[in-house]
Amino acid sequence: MRLQNKVIIVTGSCTGIGKAIAERCVAEGAQVIIHGLEKELGEEVVERLGSCNATLHIEDLTSPGASQRLVNLALEVFGRLDAIVNNAAWVISSNIHTTDEAFLRRVLEINTIAPFALIKAALPHLSQVRGCVLNIGSVNAYSGEPNLMAYSVSKGALMTLTRNLGDTLHRENGVRVNQINPGWVLTENEAQRKHEQGLPEDWYTEIPSVFAPAGRILWPSEMAAAAVYWLADESGPISGQVVDLEQHPFIGRNPPKDTSTIPNSVREESK
Incomplete structure (x- = not known):
């Protein structure tokens, strides 16, 4: 039980990667705050994990005070806070032609500023237990797909935040800050996106090498x-x-000799 007696907030944990992380945390002995926007799906996760191990909070993280309410809930229900996982993100297609300033600000608010706000709200409590932060980024942080511009920019900013706070908070507060950058993951939402783009139900069984x-x-x-x-x-x-x-290797990998057989819907949002 590698996380025995730890209390962890996992944002965006009603589905996908966040849900998998929350489930694994409980399996390793932790208690978790399940968070997201999908109330019914979140209730299913809590029911599966058990009310003694999980509590649900449904709220847009960009709402004023949302981060503090998440932290308060962890303290009220479980009595402590050991870690936060900043997983919630808006994965949305855009390029320079389809992105205006308001849209870019919204993506940054959800994917970068909200994680920062939760770290700040949780810091006094994480400092007490020498806790930690895990940010969930994306390999798109390095440059990104052509049609994932705003999303990629937000993940690049999150990566810099991790590097910066990973140094300062560790020295000043004893709080570790690290990040994992997933590549292409078969989440429920990704499966649905690709199906909506016209790919067959089993599209993920035949992915170009x-x-x-x-x-x-x-x-x-x-x-x-x-x-x-x-x-x-x-x-x-x-x-x-x-x-x-x-x-x-995402950077510097060898390109395929012939990309003509790769569907655009696979190429454009491959991460």
Whole structure:
């Protein structure tokens, strides 16, 4: 039980990677705050985990005071707070032609500013227990797909936040801050997006090798397994680190000799 007696807030945990992380945390002995916007799905997660292990909070993280309310809930229900996982994000297609200033600000508010606000709200309590923060980024942080511009920018900013706070908060407060950057993960939302783009129900069973040398993309449970290390005491004093969880080098990888057979809907949002 690598997370025995720890209390962890996992944002965006009604579905996908966040849900998998919350489930794995409970399996490792933790109690969790489930958060998201999908009330029915969140209730299903809590029911599965048990009310003694999980509590649900439904709210837009950009609402004034939302971060403090999440922190307060953890303290009221479980009596302490050991870690936060900033997983909630808006994955939305855009490029320079379809992005205006208001849209870019909204993406940054959800994907970058909300995680910052939750870290700030949680810091007094994390400092008491020498707790930790795990930010969930994306390999798109390095430059991103052409049609994921605003999302990629927000994840690049989150990565810089992790590096910055991973140094300062560790020295000043004893709080570790690290990040994992998932590659292409088969979440419920990703499966639905690709189906809506016209791909067949089983599109993920035949992914071009340039995107999935292993023959498949990643599972949410594999992201959760990696998250546990950074949330557990076994990661020791390590802070300010960003780890890419992908099956090939994202920067500098060899391009395919012929991309004509790769559907645009696969190429455009491959992460």
